Every structure is written in structure tokens, then in C-alpha cells.
Amino acid sequence: MARARRHWRLMLIILVFSFSTGVGILAGVFAGFLRSAPTLEQVEFNPDLTTYIYDINGDVIARFYNENRIKVPLDVIPKDLQNAFIAVEDDQFRHHYGIDFRGILRALWTDIKRGGIYQGASTITQQLARNAFLSHERTWSRKLRELLWTIQIERKYSKDEILESYLNVIWFGHGAYGVEAASQTYFGKSVDQLTLPEAALLAGIPRGPGLYSPFISPEAALTRRNVVLNRMRDLGYITAAQAEEAKQAPLGVVEQISRPYRAQYFVEYIRRLMTQKGYTEEELRGGGLRIYTTLDLSLQAKAEKALLEGLPKGKEDENGIVQPQGALIALDPRTGHILAMVGGRGGQDFFNRAVDAERQPGSAIKPFIYTAAVERGYTPGTVLVDEPMEYVNQYTKETWSPVNYDRRFRGPITLREALEQSINIVAVKLLDAIGVDGVIKVAKQMGINTLVEQGRINDRNLAFALGGLTRGITPLEIASAYGVLANQGIRTEPMAIVRIVGPDGSVLEENRPQREIVLREQTSYMVTDMLRGVIERGTGRSANIGRPAAGKTGTTDDYTNAWFVGYTPEIVAAVWIGNDKPSRMFYEGVNIGSGRAAQIWSSFVKQALEGVPPSDFPRPDGIVDGLKIDVQTGLLATPGCPSAQTRYEIFIKGTEPTEYCTEHQRQTGSFSPSREEAYESLRVE
Secondary structure (H helix, E strand, O other), X not given: OHHHHHHHHHHHHHHHHHHHHHHHHHHHHHHHHHHOOOOHHHHHOOHHHOEEEEOOOOOEEEEEOOOOEXXXXXXXXXXXXXXXXXXXXXXXXXXXXXXXXXXXHHHHHHHHHHOOOOOOOOOHHHHHHHOOOOOOOOOHHHHHHHHHHHHHHHHHOOHHHHHHHHHHHOEOOOOOEHHHHHHHHHHOOOHHHOXXXXXXXXXXXXXXXXXXXXXXXXXXXXXHHHHHHHHHHHOOOOOHHHHHHHHXXXXXXXXXXXXXXXXXXXXXXXXXXXXXXXXXXXXXXHOOOEEEXXXXXXXXXXXXXXXXHXXXXXXXXXXXXXXXXEEEEEEOOOOOEEEEEEOOOOOOOOOOHHHHOOEOOHHHHHHHHHHHHHHOOOOOOOEXXXXXXXXXXOOOOOEEOOXXXXXXXXXXXXXXXXXXXXXXXXXXXXXXXXXXXXXXXXXXXXXXXXXXXXXXXXXXXXXXXXXXXXXXXXXXXXXXXXXXXXXXXXXXXXXXXXXXXXXXXXXXXXXXXXXXXXXXXXXXXXHHHHHHHHHHOOOOHHHOOOOOOEXXXXXXXXXXXXXXXEEOOOOEEEEEEEOOOXXXXXXXXXXXXXXXXXXXXXXXXXXXXXXXXXXXXXXXXXXXXXXXXXXXXXXXXXXOOOHHXXXXXXXXXXXXXXXXXXXXXXXXXXXXXXXXXXXXXXEEO
């Protein structure tokens, strides 16, 4: 019995000691967290932790954090603006001690269900404390430290001091940090001159600058402003009459001014990629990162110049944006590096047309059909008949008759000439012969990701041949896909970020080209050779740059989109022109088509390759050339074939014709193959 009592006393002593030790450790951790709590000066600005973005040559493109931020005292900030932020961000701000416990419980439950830190319940003070965090992980210890720092800030500073700091660091998008910079950015005046509706508009932006910016989405900004006004009314900051009067006011924003850094569309693209990688806006602005990118600022300047000078003058739409708009993107097909990115003109960085504009490609889709055909054994000398056709939809029984852009029919025509002259009927016939599913498979392998294969409305139909797609294609997407042809059948994933370095010099991420063989070298070479003819003799003559190049024009039949996508061995670039709201492009009595896009492409690529010696596309083994064919039959030419009807053609070994044309034997008499000159310069490599 005594032994049992001694055993329990020993266990009790151990438990008490363990508990005391644990409490002591936790107390020490808590004390350490509290001692490390930042001052408001540290929260507001840390010049040593600016994030830099560099181009491929190490030149600074942009800096995040301390750009366009002007600190102002609280007594300069209108009461309406202060109250608007409190109403929409933290209506208990004047009453709590930094933490909204009901919100925390709600967020905690969400985090537990999802197994991580996903949802916030942030008060204004918490948001301010979070601004001092520099690490990239989302952990419970970080969340705990944030809460303890919040309490410490509340203990050390008054509500007015906290609110002043908050209003001077909050991010409003478009390079603006703090209410003074935001007021000047959106309204062109100092913050102390803001009206009630303007104050409500600003207060609604920080929750989602990409969603509620009046430069990005005026309708969403207006709706958000009215939500803020309703909250102010419900909380008694303004009367119902004031709220209704303010709701009737227009947005009143000024024309957007160009960003204070270069390559603004690319910089915003990098910001988006970093967000997708898990970095918060606070980490980007104050994390001291070094982001090394693929952009070449020299080429970027040339791309911007070519696009701006090549687009028609146009006129402003109802949103003050000049139309038509345009986009240009260039990549190195060998590495996938994005070399230049222009998402529009006029300085509006909110919609990156080079990356986000899904538009109908018109005939720029045809190389994917021809590529699939060559993979199936078709050749540049294959002959199809350009003639009136009628197709019946097996489901709706509706008929469709494709036509060529010039309403002409050319009769028998080789695939080479059909592609050079962008003959629609041949493209439709070819697609019908090889099957839509096979072409879609090839296009996807080459990098086209926006094709719709399922659902009532999809791309598995013959309209695909003319670029009539459900969603459309982005310039980045189609440029990358053409890059497969430039890179001998190897697809290289587009790449913008080479390396990310932390504030301590540690490499957080390093990227290398991601390559995959998706086509035979011979197929890429054959299609490239056909697309060279587009520039040398066909619809893309405006893109001739005096060195080996291949490409394709694309114009939708209603002139709502104009494209040129082309490449050399060193660079692939896509140019798109169109109105943001799809409509016919008609300027100074002329329809704007792919010829204009080809001129822009030519202007840019000439400048981009200035000083670079011309190089030809590498010729793979297994190519047969020197075969003279009759272009009406696709067979080997005979002496009786009219010279104007013959040409020398190249083939992938095993696909060349072996029979001779018999169409003209009646005029010339018998023909002996021993006299045939078709093979006189035959070469097989």
C-alpha cells in the first residue's frame, strides 16, 4: 500500500514538473514573439526589403514595395475615407483589442477542415502586423506570431496611430501604395480633396485590386463602391439620403497614367505568376526578393515601338481606351524564354491581351491541320480540288458551304499552294479527310490548351478549319505552338522566371527549359518549308524580312481579328490586332486585316535580329528533293507537262510520288521513263 502511494506521488511530481516546464517554454516563446513585435515604423516601410525584377541581362525592370507611396498624417485624410475603410474592412475597429474572435473562430474552422492556413479574419491591426512578415510559409506559428504582434501593437499605439499607418501602407493596385498615392492615381488629386463617393470607391479597392479597380472593371468598381456606401449607411456614418446621392455619382476617375516602370504588362504577368506560386502581395512588396526573368528589355522596347507605330491611330471607346488594340509576344523557340510581351497600347496594364485575350485565330489555325496531315503521310505536292462544297450537320441537318476569301475556285491545287494562298475549301476538305479529333490532338500536343472537346458547343467540327473556335486562342498560346515547328518538333514550355532569390541570397527557385518531342523532325521541316512560301509568295508577303522565316496570316471573315504568327530559327512572335469588344475593324475607309499584323511582325523581327547573322532552318535526314511534279495531278512530271504547271518539290522519304503524269501524253506521244528529267537532280538526305 505504501509502495503504491509512493508510486502515485512520483507520477504526480513528474506531471507537475512536465506541465510547469511546458508552460515555461510556451511563456518563453510568447515572450519572444512579443519582444520581436515591430514598431509602426518597421511595419510601414523597410527600404532594405524591396523586391527587384531583373531582365535576362541583369537590368532592373521594376521594384515592388516602395514605389508611388506618399505618407500623409491622419488629420489630412477625410473622415469619410477613414469611416469608409472601417465600415468595409473592420467595423469593430474602435472597440476591439486588435482581434475579432468571432471571425477567428470562423476562419479556424475553415482552416481545420482544409488542413492548413487558408482563410483570414483580419482586423485592420492584423493587416498592419502582417505587413512586417517576410517569410513565405503559411504555418500555425506564423499565424500565432501575427496574433501576438497584433495585441502588442494595440497595447503600444492608439487607434488613430494604427489607422494612420494602415491607410499609408495599403495596396491599391496600379503601383499605388497608401491613400495619397491612390487618390492621385485614380482621381488626379490629393486625398484631402476626395468626395464621399470617391472615398467609398477607394475603400472598396484593397480587398481585390485586380477585381475592383475602376481601370480594370468599371462595373465591378461601381458595385463595390455602392456596397461600401451601404455599409457606411448601416453603421450610421452617413445618412440614407447621402448614400443614395453618392450612388448616383459617376466613377469620376482620370485617364490612367503609364506605370513608373518598363514592360508593365510583363511585370504584372510576373506578379500573377508569383501569386500562383503562393507569394502574397505583402511578400512581393516587402520580401526582399530578387526575381530574374527571361525578358530582354532591348527587344521589349523594339516590340512596343513596332506595335505602337504599326497600329492605326484609332479612337477611344466609352471607357477611354483606344481601339483597335493589339498585342505582340515573342519567345525563343529553343528555350521557351519569353523575350518580349506587349499586352496593349495606351498604358492600360489591367488587361494583358498577349496572355489573356482568347480570340478567333482565323487562318492562323491552318498550320495545325497541315501538320497533322503531313504526320499522316500527306505531302506539299498532294492535290485536292478547290471547288464548291456543301456539308450537312449530322445532328442538326443544317447545311454549310465554306467559301474562299476571294470567292474564287481554283480547281486542282497542291497543299503547298493552298496554304500559301490560304484557300479555305482545301483546309476544310483536308480536315474532313484526316479527322477533327486527330488535328485537335496534334494542336494540343503543340501547346494549344483552349480547345473545347466536350459539351453541346465544342470545337470538334469542320469550322475548326477556318479558326471558328468556341473560346479562341491567346497570342502566347499560338506563338508557343508555332515554336514547335521552329524547334524541329520539340515543344518547349513558355517560361518567364529563371530564378527567385531570397533576401539572404538563398535560391528559392530555379527553372530550366521543359522540353518534349511532339513531332517528327521531318514533319516540322516540311510544314516550315510550306510556311516559308506564305511569306515568299503568299498572303504573308508583308512579313518578308530578307532572311529565312516562316509564318501564317489570320483574318476572321468579319475583320474582327487580324493575326500574323511567324518564326525564324532564333525567334517566334505573334501579333494580334482587334477591338476589345469584337467588332469590324474599319479605319480610314479600309478594313484592317492580317497584312497590318504582318507589317508589325516584320518591323519587330527585323529590329530584334539586327546584327544576328541569318541562319536557315536545320534540314533533317530523310528529306527527298529535286523531284519535278505536275501540280495539277501531284504526279511526276513528263516532258509533255506544261512548264507553267510543273515545279520541283520536296518530300519525306517514302511519301514521294512514283507514278508519272498521264494527262498530257496525248499531245506529246508515248513517254519513256528513261527520258524523264524529274529525277535529274534528285537528292536524298
